Amino acid sequence: MAASDPVQRVRQVIRDLPPGETWHTPYQEAVRAAHVASDLATAARLTTVAAVCHIAAGQYREALAEVDFGLRLAPDIPAVRAELLRARASVEVFGAEPETALRTLDEISLVDPAPSDLGRLEQLVHRRVAQCVLLEAQAPGGLAEALHAVERAGQSTLAATSIPRLIPALVAFGNLDAGRPWVETLAAQAEVLRSRWHRLEARVLEEALYAPRGRIHQAIEWPEHPLGFDYFAAWIAAGISSYQAVVTGGRAPRPLSGLVNRLQSVVPPGFRSGPEGFQAAVGAHLDRRVPAEAEPPARVTLFTASSTLAMAEAVALAGSQSQAVTWARWFEESWPEAVATTLAWPALVLRVRALLEVRSGDVNTGVRLLRAAVRWADGHGYPVEAAIARIQLAEMLAHTPMTTARREWEELRRAGRLGGRAVGIDASAAAHAVVEAASLGRFDSVRPALTPREAEVLHLLAEGRSYRTAAEALGLEWRTVQVHARNIYQKLGVHSKVEAVLAARDAGLI
Structure with a gap:
């Protein structure tokens, strides 16, 4: 759109508002001016501005309502309706409803079969983001390619809103290092846009990418600005802080309760399982209790994978044998095979599955998975998980009647504890978790009381x-x-x- 476009102008005004002032006043003034000029097309398009502000504040339903109002208001101009539908698809993706977003994108081709080059590129980006949310293995590569085209086109806003969805997808499929250049790109786009919102996301994403290497997550003050509370950044920070509390022996780097309570009140539906999963993992570590309703989800997406993995670790640490069996079978049948870990809960799926199998009573499978976890962590640069997996594998071999050379588990224990010390891991907590899992449901011997x-x-x-x-x-x-x-x-x-x-x-x- 040209610089004189009223929609772009009001976006810039809102972006430059100082803290304490809300977006409603400039938005309402622009809408009033459009109606005075009988410019229904601009009035309709302005609803996309309100939608962005609502989604930033976690008001998902309000954001959809704004776009739907614009669609009812818009005259029968294909380009305008296509722009509004793209906005709706964007809201649906950010609300973690990817299937709905894909249907909306399909509808655009019926409304405007010959979109502009920019419109076509925006639709491609939204489609690739939706596919990332659905954890399709090829989607991160496709989204990265589309975002390079977005950068060449100079579309900073589209890049800055999409990169935070690419980075968790890259990490999920084992590409931790590939996320770092994109954090740098996001930080650069945030400066171009003068966006405090995107600066905060770049900061939190950078911290999250360092967490698997042992950097303790630092406290972050959540700025109140015209776009409101950044639930995406808060969701990642809550997960990383919870994970650090577990692996460092309960020394949480920041209190979680206030942040989690706020997340529960504002986040879109697709994120709402996050706080419960993170809190359950910390609670299981500290109090050896898990919620009775800790059941596997019907499906897992990019935005529920972290909380699901955290809840699974909670069950592995403190759940009943029956719960562990349910979760272990669920991972075999429902977890996306190529997803190795998550950004907001950077535990290895292999290691969590191993603990679930041990708690279920299948020690042999648990040992096999722990060995695989050590290899994966070493090969992908995850020293925190490598140390934990070695410590837990050593304890499994030492405390079960498996034919294992004493030298092997002693060396594993030594290497795990040295590696853990280097990255701030509480070795005793990691060891205790696997010993407790191995002893669950056993009476006079190490053999499980129940299969x-x-x-x-x-x-x-x-x-x-x-x-x-x-x-x-x-x-x-x-x-x-x-x-x-x-x-x-x-x-x-x-x-x-x-x-x-x-x-x-x-x-x-x-």
């Missing part, structure tokens, strides 16, 4: 199911479930379902 399948059967029986309905839920014959139940009673030293449930609860199995 993972028996734990599943007991969980269903505790819900009041019969052998037949439990068998249907597990895809088994009812007589097979009956055999599992008899084995459960024998292992727990009981003679009835009620006694088994009570004994299992006392032992932390369900």
